[in-house]
Amino acid sequence: MIGGVVEIAESDRCLRTERGFLVVESTGKDRSVLAQIDYDQFDALICSNTGFLITGPLLAMLAEKNKFFIVCGRNYNPLAVLVPLSDNFESIRRIQSQLHASLPLKKRLWQKLVQEKLRNQAALLFSIGKEETATKIEHLAFKVLSGDSDNKEAYAARLYWPALFGNTFLRSNEEDPVNAFLNYGYAILRSCICRAIVGYGLLTMFGVHHANLRNYFALADDILEPFRPLVDRCVYSLIQTGKSNLDPDAKRILCSLLIQDVAMEGQTMPLTNAIRHTVGTLVLSYEQKKVLLCLPGIMDRKPRLMKNS
Numbered sequence: 537m538i539g540g541v542v543e544i545a546e547s548d549r550c551l552r553t554e555r556g557f558l559v560v561e562s563t564g565k566d567r568s569v570l571a572q573i574d575y576d577q578f579d580a581l582i583c584s585n586t587g588f589l590i591t592g593p594l595l596a597m598l599a600e601k602n603k604f605f606i607v608c609g610r611n612y613n614p615l616a617v618l619v620p621l622s623d624n625f626e627s628i629r630r631i632q633s634q635l636h637a638s639l640p641l642k643k644r645l646w647q648k649l650v651q652e653k654l655r656n657q658a659a660l661l662f663s664i665g666k667e668e669t670a671t672k673i674e675h676l677a678f679k680v681l682s683g684d685s686d687n688k689e690a691y692a693a694r695l696y697w698p699a700l701f702g703n704t705f706l707r708s709n710e711e712d713p714v715n716a717f718l719n720y721g722y723a724i725l726r727s728c729i730c731r732a733i734v735g736y737g738l739l740t741m742f743g744v745h746h747a748n749l750r751n752y753f754a755l756a757d758d759i760l761e762p763f764r765p766l767v768d769r770c771v772y773s774l775i776q777t778g779k780s781n782l783d784p785d786a787k788r789i790l791c792s793l794l795i796q797d798v799a800m801e802g803q804t805m806p807l808t809n810a811i812r813h814t815v816g817t818l819v820l821s822y823e824q825k826k827v828l829l830c831l832p833g834i835m836d837r838k839p840r841l842m843k844n845s
Contacts, residue, residue, distance in 0.1 A: 540579035540808065541724060541791045545784065547587025553594040563589065579808075580604040580727045584720070584787075602735070604727045614723050617753070619734055627737030633822040634738050643683030644827045645818070646745040649761050650684045651677045652831040656765035657696050659834040664772065669699040683745075689761075700772060716782045717774060721767035721790045722760065728794060728808060729756045729763075732815040759814060762831045766793060766807065769834065798832040807832070 550561040557572040605618035654677035661670035743754030797804040810832045817830040
């Protein structure tokens with residue numbers, strides 16, 4: 537457990553609730569209690585191994601305590617998420633403003649999200665000495681149109697991934713261990729973003745850009761975009777230190793992202809706080825019908841370019 541995340545990584549585990557604690561038991565011959573965890577100590581429960589049993593009372597308790605429960609499948613992509621229903625009294629009004637957001641506003645919000653994603657990608661590449669590619673991506677960030685109508689995000693990705701992980705790296709290759717690292721890190725952030733969205737009384741399924749009837753978390757996936765380079769930086773560091781398997785140590789490092797500091801509005805704050813602040817400014821954007829979105833920056837990012845006037 538680290539950064540507010542409890543992970544069940546081993547098979548033959550039984551999860552139940554007892555006297556205000558999440559109880560983890562082994563289900564083998566010598567059944568024994570492995571851990572008792574106070575609900576105040578974590579925000580999300582992730583099962584990355586499907587060889588577990590869970591009781592109905594525990595599922596109800598997780599929802600009551602506003603905890604997320606995530607089941608991961610192959611390559612650590614989330615298969616299912618238990619999302620607590622918000623008890624936010626402003627929820628109905630905020631949902632109305634979310635659903636009534638105009639298309640031009642949503643396009644401008646997506647423009648902002650893509651711009652900051654590209655700036656963070658460029659910052660990461662600058663920090664590892666890939667200045668030529670970083671400069672190209674930073675130029676692209678200034679050219680992102682409303683709604684990213686000419687798909688600068690995809691063009692930047694074609695430059696970014698080879699510069700970060702080498703020319704042979706393919707994001708679509710599920711056999712590449714780098715993608716297991718990335719997917720695990722993104723799943724951690726996605727769950728934290730979902731929790732903030734629900735906490736503010738918004739609906740996760742209605743995004744500003746992502747729109748797929750099979751995606752219940754479209755809004756979380758929108759907000760995740762500028763946060764992705766924070767995971768990418770962590771994964772790059774793991775690979776540089778010789779990590780090739782998503783072992784418990786690597787998982788602890790990825791989970792610790794939630795308590796690491798990021799830059800936002802001239803300040804530094806833990807990533808979990810930055811996520812909540814971002815979602816709060818999205819609520820303001822919906823309510824005031826203009827882009828007021830605040831997004832994180834990679835620490836020590838030094839702008840290399842000035843926007844043309």
